[in-house]
Amino acid sequence: MNISALLTSAGINTAVCVGLFSLYSVLRKQPSLVGVYFGQKLSQSKSRCEDPFWFGRLIPSASWIVKAWEASEDELYAIGGVDAVVFLRAVVFSIRVFTVAAIVCLFLVLPLNYFGKEMDHKEFPDEQLIVFTIGNVEEGSRWLWAHCLALYIITCCACILLYFEYKNITKMRLTHITASHSYPSHFTVIVRAIPWVQEESYNETLTKFFTDFYSSSYLSHQMIHHSGTVQKLMSDAEKMYKILKSTHKEQYCGTRLMRCGFCGGTATSFKMLSDERASARRETCSESDGLDERKKECGAALVFFRTRYAALVASEALQSTNPMSWVTDSAPEPCDVFWSNLCVPYRLLWIRKIAVIVALVFFVTFFLFPVVFTQSLVHLDKLTKIFPFMKKLAKRKIMAQLLSGYLPSVVFIIFLYIVPPLMMLFSTLEGAISRSGRKRSTCIKVMYFVIWNVFFANILTEAAIDHYQVSITKLVDAKHIPNLLAKAVPATATFFMTYVLTSGWASLSVELIQPFPLLCNLFYRFILRNKDDSSYAYTFPYHTEVPRVLLFGLLGFTCSILAPLILPFLLVYFVLAFLVYRNQIINVYVTEYESGGLYWPIVHNTTIFSLVLTQIIALGVFGLKESPVSLAFTFPLIICTLLFHQYCRHRFNPVFRKIPAKVAIEMDREDEQYGRVEDIHQKLQSAYCQFRSKALNLHTSGEQNNTESSSVTVSVGTERGDASRFEDVDEITPGKIIVLD
């Protein structure tokens, strides 16, 4: 690949980006699409302005960029919670580090690479990209100390920034914990694996145990029920009903021709049924001890304690002499609980986890095959030797440039789209008890996947193709890995550059346009002819975006001193990401639940991994280039980086695993001082409700159906009763916004 091919790719992507950004700035002004682009705003404001048509609606503008830029961190915290701030901090960290890296590498390393060998340079557009990489530096060159110096500067800079970020985020997490005095999760412990005693219900066993051993601090409890088959059927029916209802409810169908068979006279029967069910549900919810035959108690419960400290202590202790019974965990917030997994018998969890790990390993490994094929497209010249029929294609220049510069990445991205849902499924099976925990676990899985399949697989296939023999055993040999990486990374840098352009830039535009919700919206309005504005809001997809940002970080670090030409493209990506994600957090995604900054340890660990990998690759390169001094200087750098990591792990990480006792005790004291205790205890009783959210949605819909009211903005805040006040963060979701993970 030469400069002109790269510029072609960059040109296409810039055009795509500008086009899509402009399209976005137009689309976001359309009132009918407000549900797609302003889910967050919609969920907070109670009314929606019905703009008349005005000409400005069709003119692209950059106002959203200004707004995204101007939002302060406090606003972002208020809207997106700690997680959003942490995510944006990761982006800002990348911008800072790669600004330094770009300055150092473009002005120090790049010239050395370019003039590394005595050779006749071609004209600039025809110059091969490999000339800009370290591959062009002569063996034994006396200029390699510059690369080593650059590595030192980048590592030090990254470590210093990481340290302060970790420190700040730890502080932010603690502030977040102490910020509100009414999180019910602080008083709640999830108890699983309640032992089965003959002639006693779980309820009685639990009551006995906690009144016996925690008599002073135990407040009350709430059993978890099997949702069962009936429950599942019902929830399916509910979903179906909602779709049909809204289809049926159109009072002035534009074209009667489009009315489908669904819009029959059966709506009333649906309505009546649902009403009965809704009221029945409400009863069972309010008197949760009532023995509803459809629901069976399972060996799990939420136990409420009088103080935060008592709950904290109970959640951390080993309760019984059999570690497989009376398992306690700190509870997630009411909106965050992943109810269906609470019923999974605890004794199966360990085997589920193992099964998921095995499945994950298999999946990640066998995903390699499409990657091999994709990567081989970059090497058209080499491929044509193997597949002669491709020669014709390769001859047509534009086609060739498209094939080698653009197609591989596109194929890739399509493949990559199926990964997050699958990983989410894995995390569900693994038994996560909170939605945020499930997303975090998915994030880690996607990270493994992405780093292995995008980074390593590409490098390994590159190495394999380069040697014309795919001998996996040779690739896996431990001793050769640094050398192998040292050879392959500069060669693969070309692909990574196009990857940054396509997967990076383009994916940001896609993120902005939100094609899937847009299509859904259009489908609802034009195919189903649904004038009802009920919209689906999404929570922020940390499980795909965190790995993406970190992958680009990895690419940046590893390529920085080897092929510095990637850095400007990366910087552009990170700046765009900064703007786009801020905009999305402010406008699009709702925050139903959050992990309280638990994504930062992932970011930190991955960055350290990237740094150490970069250093190991540099080791290999210095070895190949016969520069013993640089080689010797790189070793202490690796050791220092690992020591720094260990220090941070000891210094900050425990706060991300446990709540400090001091914090809990101080909060309890403040509650007592201000006389909030009784109030909190009362609210606690009704904070968690396993079957309410669906019932409520249905109930709201049912009511609307009865009164034939078309108002979209019925807030269920009051219907949620006392619980709503607990949900400082989660209160923002009115009835008609259905939040999806």
Add this chain to the structure above:
Amino acid sequence: MNISALLTSAGINTAVCVGLFSLYSVLRKQPSLVGVYFGQKLSQSKSRCEDPFWFGRLIPSASWIVKAWEASEDELYAIGGVDAVVFLRAVVFSIRVFTVAAIVCLFLVLPLNYFGKEMDHKEFPDEQLIVFTIGNVEEGSRWLWAHCLALYIITCCACILLYFEYKNITKMRLTHITASHSYPSHFTVIVRAIPWVQEESYNETLTKFFTDFYSSSYLSHQMIHHSGTVQKLMSDAEKMYKILKSTHKEQYCGTRLMRCGFCGGTATSFKMLSDERASARRETCSESDGLDERKKECGAALVFFRTRYAALVASEALQSTNPMSWVTDSAPEPCDVFWSNLCVPYRLLWIRKIAVIVALVFFVTFFLFPVVFTQSLVHLDKLTKIFPFMKKLAKRKIMAQLLSGYLPSVVFIIFLYIVPPLMMLFSTLEGAISRSGRKRSTCIKVMYFVIWNVFFANILTEAAIDHYQVSITKLVDAKHIPNLLAKAVPATATFFMTYVLTSGWASLSVELIQPFPLLCNLFYRFILRNKDDSSYAYTFPYHTEVPRVLLFGLLGFTCSILAPLILPFLLVYFVLAFLVYRNQIINVYVTEYESGGLYWPIVHNTTIFSLVLTQIIALGVFGLKESPVSLAFTFPLIICTLLFHQYCRHRFNPVFRKIPAKVAIEMDREDEQYGRVEDIHQKLQSAYCQFRSKALNLHTSGEQNNTESSSVTVSVGTERGDASRFEDVDEITPGKIIVLD
């Protein structure tokens, strides 16, 4: 090596064993050696019978075997604590498993191996040992299912036994915890990394913190003091003084010629000094808050709580928002505390741990070189090709048999003797806060060392010598490991057999004879002419014996189906070990501290490792022997073994890490019921004393010096004050028995 060489080796070792066992049975009857062979008995009984000379003293007898056999587990528990019982259980487990393995392998596998190939068998004594291994089975043999079946039987048997052992030992551990209501450690928490506040002593900071946050459960505390240089000098002086004193104190020196310069007139001045110091020490100990200028407070303390549960909770919680300050840990028993490590600044511990790990890895790796040389001695025929001067040696038959059958192991054992002290040093540097924890950590380190340097190194050198080229890179290649092991293990089995004979059988005799204390005793009595009977008692060396027993287990498992001839020798070893260790626990070693069964998880994990390794080697063997069916059947076995391990880890292991809350609460209640609370709280105040033990020893010696009393049996039980009642287990150590680790 052929059968006759093996029998030579076995003969020598049997002779040595019988000889040493007889010698032991004579030596143990000598009244002057009672301190060597009855340290435990001595520490318990208050008087010592001075037997007159009788003829039976010189006749070997087997009475000790009968006594060792007859001791019940309860007796052993009473004498040696949980750890001793756990260790013996590990031996019994090995006997059981290898009995089954021996029956299966000798009657099913051995004949198949022997008649595996159509060949002319030589006369029996000249038969090469390789004929009895799986190496003699033809490729593609249809009898390999028998090996697979044997593997299944051994694995199942081992897993079932492991499960029940783990279950019983868990129960035993819990019983041990609840057995005594007066362990001070249950009420105590070690606090480290107390933050330094300007113009406040650590003492005040600590008092503020705990009265503030644990006001209801905090009882009192005791600061830890730097021992400082003066302290060290003093303790050295004390040691010196004791040696001199006892040398000086001989009232009737047998031969004045032997009196050395030490026996001068300086004893009085020594005495006076020590007396002053002893009394000064006693004061500081009783009023531990008094500011002694020689002692500086360090940022650590023992904090006492009112209830066990409160202490448990405080030890497990994350106290402060900075995880590097206010670090809490559950405290060890008073006798178990490793005082000097408590003063190590907590912020240095993580880096110390890393340094120790690095040092360990280096040491374990570079120890390989003597091993390579030793192992090469077994292959005299091959060595002579490389070193022609050895031909002469090899020609003399007895010499050759000695060289190949005996010498390698002896060289080995000598090398191995330096390992445990070094590992103990590593564990000390690592910062263990209890003596039992330090020993346990040493045990794990020695285990790594032994498994790597005895098992793997021998196999790898075998493989390397076999291929006449030591290419480490090839050996390390991951994919070839099963094949490599499959080839090397049967070939190395010969060495392992001699290793069992020498290191196993002979080491047991050595253990019985106790050469080091015996020599010390003789040195004291005949060189230093010391008639004083003060004796040094040792605690049981779990850190060397547990790895040894487990190493033989590993050898047994891996060789079982490949070279079953090793099993009878192993069984003999385990039976002897059973008798010898029982005898030693009953008679020799004192129990000052114990870990409460924490050695069992080590035993369990190592056994599982051995099983899985055996299965992986079997995989390699079945692959080499082209038996796809057996190969296919071995895979699920590996998976099941690993799943079993995971299950046990979840089911039992947490109890070995934390004390269940239920247990603590129930014990607290019983205390209240029986009105013991006040009593316990009072005793708690004086239970721990940092500088007492030495002072007491000295004090006792000083007193004796004054009164010129030669009574050996002064019990310091009363001088220890109220603390003694706490030490149900540890009370057994009177003043004159100095316990060494």
